[in-house]
Amino acid sequence: MQSTFRGSESGQAVFQNTTATGTEQLLVTLHPGSDSTAHIQIKEDVSGGLVSTSISINQSNLQKLVEWLRDQGAVQ
Secondary structure (H helix, E strand, O other), X not given: OEEEEEEOOOOEEEEEEEOOOEXXXXXXXXXXXXXXXXXXXXXXXXXXXXXXXEEEEOHHHHHHXXXXXXXXXXXX
């Protein structure tokens, strides 16, 4: 597996994993403003098929999500 990361000045970060079976991407886009919304999109291209899922979350709920992930031991 090969993993890469790239960021842009527009506020988007792209994490990509390339495996023998396909490519996975996690795209995170920050939208500055009063609600500081983050848009998270997961794309998976496996065996020629593309699956994409996305969610938008505000700063307060993103903080709650990170705290929950820490409680679960998924992040430090």
